Amino acid sequence: MTIRPYVTSFVLQWKIGLRYRLAVLAGLVAQMWFGAISLMAYAAVYHHAPDVNAPMTLRQAMTYTWIQQSFFTLLPLGCLPAIGEAAKSGAIVYDLLRPVDLWNWWLSASLARLLGNAIPRAVLLAVVAGPLAALVGLNGWSLAPPASFEAALLALISFVLGAFISASIVMWWNIIAARTLSPLGTYAVGTPLAVLMSGMLLPLPLYPDWARELLLLQPFAGISDIPIRLYMGMPIPGGVVAALGIQCFWLLALTMIGRFWMNRTVSRMEVQGA
Amino acid sequence: MKTATAIEVRDLRKTYQVRDGGSWRGKTREITALDGISFTVPSGEIAGFIGPNGAGKSTAIKILSGILRPTSGIVRVGNLVPWENRIAHVARIGVVFGQRTQLWWDLSVAEGLALLRDIYSVEPERFKRNRDRLAEALDLNGIMDQSVRQLSLGQRMRAEIAAALIHDPDVVILDEPTIGLDAPSKLAVRAFVRDLRRERGTTVLLTTHDMHDIEALADRVIVIGHGRILADSPFEALQATTLSERILEADFTGPPPELFLPDGAVETERGTRSVTITFDPQRLPAPALVAHLSTFPDLGDLRIGRPAIEEIITRFYADHAS
Structure with missing residues (x-):
């Protein structure tokens, strides 16, 4: 089996993503705005209750928020738009006519789309919220550097796993879009689910004690929450091994069950009409 | 690899399950899309x-x-x-x-x-x-x-x-x-x-x-x-x-008269000033039909042609549908 078609599919989606530079800028402004509002809210809460033993410091909450905002488009908010459209128009038949493994073919496109959207924004936001914010004297509000070299390395590995987990969840949305012949349902369910469960809305470490460990065990935590904790050097129950273990487990489970489900879907797919 | 037979289809059947009314509550019904087709x-x-x-x-x-x-049947395209x-x-x-x-x-x-x-x-x-x-x-x-x-x-x-x-x-x-x-x-x-x-x-x-x-x-x-x-x-x-038939269109200067067509010709359409006749040249050669029509004094123009293939096919479907 050659890897070439999948690399090509990745490069294609990456290029298409980069074609919309204005969207990157607009998204950046929106993310900065939401990030700033969250920071002010945290600042207000933390200053009002200085005695409470919070699971994260204010500085950690701010760094967490900046990174979450940077990687907003890395979340599996719904199916890959191209696949949703193809499911609706019936052009999806051409995907079945390619001599490629359909899972890897769609996965590489989905991954490219997520990374193509997220990386340019993340780089820009990291510069603005990090050194730039520090330079203008907003040091207390800025994005903190990684806890250590080791933490940075672990976070990098974890972010890569997180991107694959997210792309695998997008694959599930793709399958649902192919089954329902519409991308809409996947956005309606996927967006709130991903925003809530990933820690984008409220950092997962700030949930009540009883929910905190459970939330760490669901797949969305593996996308950005676990990598951010490793970046900041926050303690994770079970340590680094458990953190990466949870990510690997979900990646494997999502892939295996997803592949099985996809094969069933494809063998039953009845593309209607001429 | 090329084979002598590129496509082989034998007794191919496909039925779809459809739900009436489009809701999950509707009764499922079977629709036969292919009812045993074979060709090479x-x-x-x-x-x-x-x-x-x-x-x-x-x-x-x-x-x-x-x-x-498919639901059943054999298909091979170049042995696969x-x-x-x-x-x-x-x-x-x-x-x-x-x-x-x-x-x-x-x-x-x-x-x-x-x-x-x-x-x-x-x-x-x-x-x-x-x-x-x-x-x-x-x-x-x-x-x-x-x-x-x-x-x-x-x-x-x-x-x-x-x-x-x-x-x-x-x-x-x-x-x-x-x-x-x-x-x-x-x-x-x-x-x-x-x-x-x-x-x-x-x-x-x-x-x-x-x-x-x-x-x-x-x-x-x-x-x-x-x-x-x-x-x-x-x-x-x-x-x-199916394409041996010929069509003759005859224009008249006034309302077309009763034509008393010989065997092998049928009037298929009558307008205010024209008549369309379908005939089989094996049974009724074109010159004979033209000679017959020439006996009518208010005959204007004549055109002979083959019926459009669409028309033949449409009739072909209709004949086989029953």
Whole structure:
């Protein structure tokens, strides 16, 4: 089996993503705005209750928020738009006519789309919220550097796993879009689910004690929450091994069950009409 | 690998489960799309596959392309079972669905073809050769760098055909390749398909509603209706059996009189100043019919022609439907 078609599919989606530079800028402004509002809210809460033993410091909450905002488009908010459209128009038949493994073919496109959207924004936001914010004297509000070299390395590995987990969840949305012949349902369910469960809305470490460990065990935590904790050097129950273990487990489970489900879907797919 | 028989279909059946009323509560009902069809297409033949909407053409095409799994039956395309060896099978066929696009809207034609080169693992040299040949034959050189969304329908269809052939498929399935095209584009597509077969011995399965496509291209016509094969014969044979009729249109200076037509001729239409007569020249030669009509004093003009092939086929469907 050659890897070439999948690399090509990745490069294609990456290029298409980069074609919309204005969207990157607009998204950046929106993310900065939401990030700033969250920071002010945290600042207000933390200053009002200085005695409470919070699971994260204010500085950690701010760094967490900046990174979450940077990687907003890395979340599996719904199916890959191209696949949703193809499911609706019936052009999806051409995907079945390619001599490629359909899972890897769609996965590489989905991954490219997520990374193509997220990386340019993340780089820009990291510069603005990090050194730039520090330079203008907003040091207390800025994005903190990684806890250590080791933490940075672990976070990098974890972010890569997180991107694959997210792309695998997008694959599930793709399958649902192919089954329902519409991308809409996947956005309606996927967006709130991903925003809530990933820690984008409220950092997962700030949930009540009883929910905190459970939330760490669901797949969305593996996308950005676990990598951010490793970046900041926050303690994770079970340590680094458990953190990466949870990510690997979900990646494997999502892939295996997803592949099985996809094969069933494809063998039953009845593309209607001429 | 080429085999003597490119496509073999035996006793192919496909039933769909549909739910009445569209809700999950509705009763399921079985719809038979293909009710045991069999045919073979030898290598290098152009077979026309025709039938009215809903006859089962598309279902058969989808099964042959490996997209759909049949309920039962045997299909071999160049020794492979399409739905069992999907990847190996689709690597050797080329498909054009006239109503859908396989090129990428955001990319230029050249970028799209390069992408297909990677998908089908076409070696660089072969790719360059094929691309240049297709660009020449399909007149694509002026539009290679335009993005697909900017192409006219005729340009796009030519690009689609190039996209389906960039990997030298042995078998090509064209599903309504001329739909919506203007006359010059239709002629260009037909000329290309003819050359493709002549130069490369490619087997072509063609579905169309345009009988001129069939007349211009098909060695053989398979007529399908209600999930069954109604006729499967060389084009000339179909023409001889069903196309022997002639049509005569007679104009009169006033309201047409009662004509008292001899045996072998039937009045099929009567207007205010004209009559259309269908006759069988085997039983009633044209001169005899003309001589008979000449006895009417207010006869104006006469025109004799062959009935349109669409009309014959329509009648053919109707005859076999009952």
